[in-house]
Amino acid sequence: MKGLLRWLKLVGRNKALLLMVLPGFVWFLLFCYLPMPGALIAFKDYQFSRDGFLASMIESKWVGFKNFEYLFKTEDAYLIVRNTLLYNAAFIILGTLFAVLVAIVISEIANKKLAKIYQTGMFLPHFLSWVIVSYFVFSFLSVDKGVLNQFLTWIGADPEFWYTETKFWPYILIIVNLWKGVGYGSVIYLAAIVGIDKSYFEAAMIDGASKWQQIRNITIPMITPIIVIMFILAVGGIFRADFGLFYQVPRDTGALYSVTNVIDTFVYRGLKVTGNIGMSTAAGLYQSVVGFILVLVTNFIVRKINKEQALF
Amino acid sequence: MEHRTVIDSHPSLNNPRAPRKKLRNIHHLSPFWNAMAHIGIGLFSLACVYPFLFVVVLSFTDEQSLAKNGYKIIPEQWSVEAYTYLFRTGNQLLRSYGVTLFITVVGTLLTLVIVSLYAYAISRSYFHFRGFFSFVAFFTMLFGGGLVPSYIVVTQVLHLKDTMWALILPMCVSAFSILIMRTFFKTMVPDAIIESGKIDGAGEFRVFLYLVLPISLPGLATIGLFAALGYWNDWFNALLYIDDARLLPLQSLLMKVETNIQFILQNAGVGGAADRTDMVRTLPAETTRMAMVVLATVPIIFAYPFFQRYFVQGLTIGAVKE
Numbered sequence: 001m002k003g004l005l006r007w008l009k010l011v012g013r014n015k016a017l018l019l020m021v022l023p024g025f026v027w028f029l030l031f032c033y034l035p036m037p038g039a040l041i042a043f044k045d046y047q048f049s050r051d052g053f054l055a056s057m058i059e060s061k062w063v064g065f066k067n068f069e070y071l072f073k074t075e076d077a078y079l080i081v082r083n084t085l086l087y088n089a090a091f092i093i094l095g096t097l098f099a100v101l102v103a104i105v106i107s108e109i110a111n112k113k114l115a116k117i118y119q120t121g122m123f124l125p126h127f128l129s130w131v132i133v134s135y136f137v138f139s140f141l142s143v144d145k146g147v148l149n150q151f152l153t154w155i156g157a158d159p160e161f162w163y164t165e166t167k168f169w170p171y172i173l174i175i176v177n178l179w180k181g182v183g184y185g186s187v188i189y190l191a192a193i194v195g196i197d198k199s200y201f202e203a204a205m206i207d208g209a210s211k212w213q214q215i216r217n218i219t220i221p222m223i224t225p226i227i228v229i230m231f232i233l234a235v236g237g238i239f240r241a242d243f244g245l246f247y248q249v250p251r252d253t254g255a256l257y258s259v260t261n262v263i264d265t266f267v268y269r270g271l272k273v274t275g276n277i278g279m280s281t282a283a284g285l286y287q288s289v290v291g292f293i294l295v296l297v298t299n300f301i302v303r304k305i306n307k308e309q310a311l312f
Numbered sequence: 313m314e315h316r317t318v319i320d321s322h323p324s325l326n327n328p329r330a331p332r333k334k335l336r337n338i339h340h341l342s343p344f345w346n347a348m349a350h351i352g353i354g355l356f357s358l359a360c361v362y363p364f365l366f367v368v369v370l371s372f373t374d375e376q377s378l379a380k381n382g383y384k385i386i387p388e389q390w391s392v393e394a395y396t397y398l399f400r401t402g403n404q405l406l407r408s409y410g411v412t413l414f415i416t417v418v419g420t421l422l423t424l425v426i427v428s429l430y431a432y433a434i435s436r437s438y439f440h441f442r443g444f445f446s447f448v449a450f451f452t453m454l455f456g457g458g459l460v461p462s463y464i465v466v467t468q469v470l471h472l473k474d475t476m477w478a479l480i481l482p483m484c485v486s487a488f489s490i491l492i493m494r495t496f497f498k499t500m501v502p503d504a505i506i507e508s509g510k511i512d513g514a515g516e517f518r519v520f521l522y523l524v525l526p527i528s529l530p531g532l533a534t535i536g537l538f539a540a541l542g543y544w545n546d547w548f549n550a551l552l553y554i555d556d557a558r559l560l561p562l563q564s565l566l567m568k569v570e571t572n573i574q575f576i577l578q579n580a581g582v583g584g585a586a587d588r589t590d591m592v593r594t595l596p597a598e599t600t601r602m603a604m605v606v607l608a609t610v611p612i613i614f615a616y617p618f619f620q621r622y623f624v625q626g627l628t629i630g631a632v633k634e
Contacts, residue, residue: 014440016516017433021445024430027485030470031462032452038461053468102356105349110340114350121357123620124364127612129545131563134570135605136363139370145382145598183360211341243548251570267459272552277460284458292455312450 042067042282067282076266080283084262087246088238090174091181096231098182103189104219108211122183130244137176137249169250169259176249177242188230192223229302229309236298239291243268263287364609371395371602378598394599398607404557404565404575405604411476412562416543419480423539424532426485431493432520437503446494453487463552478553479561483542489535496531497524534622541619544612562608569604573597 011018038057045063049056071077102122109115125133140147141162149159162168200218209217241262250260263283270280303310341349366385370378374389381388398405433439434446456462462482472478501524509519525532547563554560557575560568568575612619 010440017436017439018441020429020433023426024485025445025448027426028448028452030465031482032456034469035457035461035465038464039457041461053464102353105353108341109349109353110346118353118357120620121361125360127541127616127619128609129547129563131547131566132605132609135367135566135601139363139366139383142383145378147383150382179360211345271460271463281458281460284460288456288458295454
């Protein structure tokens, strides 16, 4: 009783601030926390009920891990996990490499006006939606009108059927992803390079260090901590794929699913196309749980390296 | 800082009798590598912009010459047919433009209000429930129920399917913008200012409105632009929740016409069936698509200078932790 009174008093004293968080709090409850128990569908044989969500949840039969069993028995389970992990690994490694390279080169360009112009250009893809990007890609890969096939015909080679040949797509997706992300990704490294104390470089020059030696022995070591942190944080998200890239850019082409289907697209198609709600939820929950563990582990590692940079 | 000096690591140039052409800034790359840097970065930068320019050119290409020659950066024949066609028959396009504009404006305002209030409250050290509400927000960055349960909640609990709200509400709050704003309030708005306001007798809301918001405009601009860009570019919520063509946002319309350009005519306010088949026959399909891509992208290009400034700022604010 006394505890409750004290609590009410606290609420009273904080009521203005509590009112401020209220709209956001309601939003989080409805759009983030209400779906969490909904994930129990993964353990049910979900049947829609006319009486709404709660009724469907209660009336659907528990089936234990059946949905997961089905999921992992399909060939898809292996494919989507493999695709998600390998693509993301490629994106993280190459993305970091190119972003750092671009940042270093831009920082070395003496003409700051031109450097700014280059940067402005590199930013553009980040601001465009995947739908727009898929049109861009199509203008290059279209079988009858595309730029690449025009080029192939011009050099006397046979045109390729880009949207049915799986072998090209790992490269296409990686290139498109780098194209969209490297410019923006380089910003954070560029900021780190600009922040390096100039006296290091001056001292190195007095000692006769060449530009290469300066980059190797000052720039790179100085930005290594931030590279490591960004890298580890990215690894924490390796189980989540960019839905737009894998859905829009291949234009949802069935013939390419074996190299373009990732967990996120699989879950979406289970929900909206094939209607396999139970298995789809199971795949989504599997992704959430593994993703959660990965973030915890990577955050733990980041904390060990540099407490400041950890997420929590 | 300019540091010009004649010291050079190359010994032969240190020979005092050798003629010195000009002083080179030793902070700079050698001319050869400088040129290489310009070529490499310049080409990449061009490659980032080129596809957009290409699509602009395609949208101004004559349909026949495009059908004959394929996509060319320098068309045989220019034409504005695609645009005049769109303006003549593009009721659906106009509608979708309206939908996108509406969700962008309303959504961004809603985001600004909810996020700034929430972030301000949890940025105050005297807020007793700060820890709890911070956790509520930031835990969602780590774990979620997944797509299917969210879909079921939106469609069966909130009954938002085929409403404008399905395009606005699911993306109107993000823990990330709250994180950015909270950091911003924490570093830019010290408790002392708030205290001074309170001594003058202002309540929490008045202080927020008249003292805090005016000095927080850069932070608001950052998350506002994040939100606006998100709404403008969104097609995912429409893919999930919208079947009604009248509620289709621009990006989703583009997705639809990717495979079926006649969609643009289905809701065009033009005459009878005979009229419509005639329009389908004369429809400059390829160039019209490209013209739509251009029209969907142009506003982003215009807002670009702001984006560049505030996005970088957002990245740096987000990276700073107390």
